[in-house]
Amino acid sequence: QVRLVEFGGGSEQSGGSLRLSCAPADESYNTYCMAWFRQAPGKEEREGVAGISTDGRVMYADSVKGRFTVSQVKANNTLYLQMNNLKPEDTGTYFCAAELTCYELRTLDFGLWGQGTQVTVSS
Secondary structure, three states: OOOEEEEOOEEEEOOOOEEEEEEEOOOOOOOOEEEEEEEOOOOOOOEEEEEEOOOOOEEEOHHHOOOEEEEEEHHHOEEEEEEOOOOHHHOEEEEEEEEOOOOOOOHHHOOEEEOOEEEEEEO
């Protein structure tokens, strides 16, 4: 099974920026639909943050529109998330997810997950 690895988490002050990246740990011959999810402290559910659907739509949660930018290099299944103007409510564990096809930011639609990377935004 494909393992996904996330990079780029860390701590930042409100208004700052961070860039996350995600890639398969090993070479894959499939092209995946990929997305970012996050889990806030103390919450069990993961929230869809951003992704690119199989039909090429760029999807964002309303809470990050205008601040976050998702991009993907399909040739090597590398996914990026540029996070600008960070807010304390962006704090959480960010997970990369992948599936052969996807059309919405729903956790149940994704079968491959990374271990997560922590993002902490202080006010």
